[in-house]
Amino acid sequence: METSWLEMRWARPFYLVFVSFLTLVLLQAIKLFLRRQQLLRDLRPFPGPSPLHWLTGHQKLFRDGDFESIEEFVKKYPCGFPAWIGPFEVFFQIYDPDYAKTFLSRTDPKSQYLYRFLASLLGEGLLSLHGIRWSQHRRLITPAFNFNILKSHTSVMAQSVNVMLDKWEKVCGAQESVLEVFEDISLMSLDTLMKCTFSRETNCQINSSHDHYAKGLCESSEIVYNRLFRFLYHSDIIFKFSPEKRRLQKIIKTLHQYTDQIIRERRKALKDEKEHGKTGNRKFRDFLDILLSAQDEHGNSFSDADLYAEVNTFMVAGQDTVGGSLAWLLHLLAQNPEHQERCREEIMDILGDGSSITWDHLGEMTYTTMCIKESLRLCPTVFSLARQLSQPITFPDGRSLPAGVTVSLNIWGLHHNPAVWENPQVFDPLRFSPDNYDKRHSHSFLPFSGGPRNCIGQHFAMTELKVAIAMILLRFKITPDPTRPLTIVPKILLKPKNGLYLSLKKIS
Known part of the structure; x- marks a missing residue:
């Protein structure tokens, strides 16, 4: 009688391994099935749109930046809806100011997904830390944003902006010309950051050797964001063997070399100063x-x-967010020439020929500040933030979510919510006039988040935006390029898909 291969001594270990593997796969499948059933029960009080795909859920909606669909969901599902990222993960989207107030008043840790993926790029800084370590870092860094320090930054910011404007003048001359401005704005923002926060002259707006840093930031944010909305890439093992992983490693190496050089040079300078008593x-x-x-x-x-x-975090957050915010502001003022002209008149009245700009001047730019805020409402560079509930949460309408659910504050949805803002698609700076201040909900406008974990650099950002827009409008009239309409896409931060093209005409 022929012996079965399973009865052979050499085959038994392979058989045991095979059975063990099938058992593990079955247990994992059961675990995922139970997780999905639990999520469905937890989210039953919150109706939402059906997943766009049985396997990928709503991930294409967010990965491709279909903001029109998101705005439709905001109208249809008051307060929030569950967005499925694959069959077993949900980001519960909220965009109601009362929900936002409840959510931001807590100290839940940041979502494990995005910030875990960002860890290799940034390390564990203010963006990802929580608890005692976050409090310690926040306390240590806060003095860097003292108003007396910000005052001294004003003239430095103006110098960086003028370098960019001189470049534009050389290209434009006396003729009206179309330029792609997003790259120049990014380099100007990097130049400002290096001068103000690291006291470092790089000439990065002129020296093209620094382009790789700005481009590396853009590419790395795209890779991390795409990973977030491809649920298979949530697995470190699967992502490890992907081409995106190899690209990201090269970019991270370049970015960290840049950061390392900054720190080493400063340490050497401080050591020399100490040794020579300077x-x-x-x-x-x-x-x-x-x-x-x-x-x-x-x-x-x-x-x-x-x-x-912390250096990596501020390099990324300080450069990318302010540069993006300035780009969207220019785009919106180009689309709304009457508001652009009113800003220019205000700035001319305050600055004259613009030969000097001071901290006190910025406080007088009332209408310009309103336009900046309206731009941040319509195009919030940081368009969402996510946290994982450490304890159950009960919202003002009585509905609740259990601990463990990932809640995402959809800032774009909040700022475009017709239940919060009248005609939310219209550029109307008067929403932010002093007369309307008391009419707004305290959590209806959150470009810098809110609560105890609000953006530590928000005053730095507003200062740079005021200086930049004042200097630009004094020297150029801006109009849109109708042949190249702007398309905005999410890449952790809002980015222009194919650049931002504007028509610039020098003001004589």
């Missing part, structure tokens, strides 16, 4: 000085890893 040429303690001092004072509680994480 104080250096800096007129104020900048962001990096404060971080290095914190490390000296707190030793192991603020390690090299913490230092590098």
Whole structure:
């Protein structure tokens, strides 16, 4: 009688391994099935749109930036709806100001998905930390954004903007010309950041060797965002063997070399100053000085890893967010020439020929500030933020979500919610006039988030935006290029899909 291969001694270990593997797969399948059933029960009080695909859910909607569909959902499903990212994960989207107020008043940790994916790029800094370590880092970094320091930044910001405008003048001459401005704005923002927060002259707007940094930021954010909305890439093992992983590793190496050079140069300068009894040429303690001092004072509680994480975080957040916000502001003022002209008249009345700009001037730019805020409402560069509930949450209407659910505050949806804003698609700066201040909900406008974890750099950002738009409008009239309409896409931050083209005419 012939012996079955299963009865052969050599085959038994393979048989056991095969059975064990099938058992693990079955257990994992049961676990995922039970998770989906639990999520369906938890989300029953919140109706929402059916998944666009049985396997991928709504991920294409968010990955491709279908903002019109999102706005339709905002109208149809008051307060929030569950967005399925694959068959077993949900980001519960909220866009109601009362929901936002309840959500932001808590100290839930950031979502494990996006910030876990960002960890290799940024490290564990303010964006991803929570609890005691977050409080410690926030306390140590806050002095870098003191108003006295921001005042000293005003003239430095103006210098960087003028470098960009001189480039535009050389291209345009006396003729009206169409330029792609997003790349120039990104480099100007990087130049400003390097000067103000790291006291470092790079000439990055002229020296093309710095282009790789700005481009690397853009590419890395695209890879991380795409990973977030491809649920198979949530697995580190699967992502490890993808081409995107290899691209990301190369980009991260380049970005970290840039950061490392900044820190090493500053440490050497401080060491030389100490050895020779000099104080250096800096007129104020900048962001990096404060971080290095914190490390000296707190030793192991603020390690090299913490230092590098905060520098990386601020390099990315400070450069990319402000540059994007300025680009959308220019786009909207080009689309609305009457508001552009009113801003220009106000700025001319305050600055004259613009030969100098001071901190006090910025406070007088009332209408311009209203236009900036309306731009941040219509095109919030940070269009959503997500946290994972550490405890159950009950919203003002009595509906609840259990601990463990990922809640995403959809800032775009909030700012375009017709239940919150009248005619939300219309550019109307008067929404932010002093007369309307008391009419708005405290959490209806959140370009810098809110609550205890609001953006630490928001005053820096507003200062840079005011300086930049004032200098630009004094020298150029801006109109849209009808042949190249703007398409906005989400890549962690809002980005122009094919650049931002504007027609510029020098004001004589």
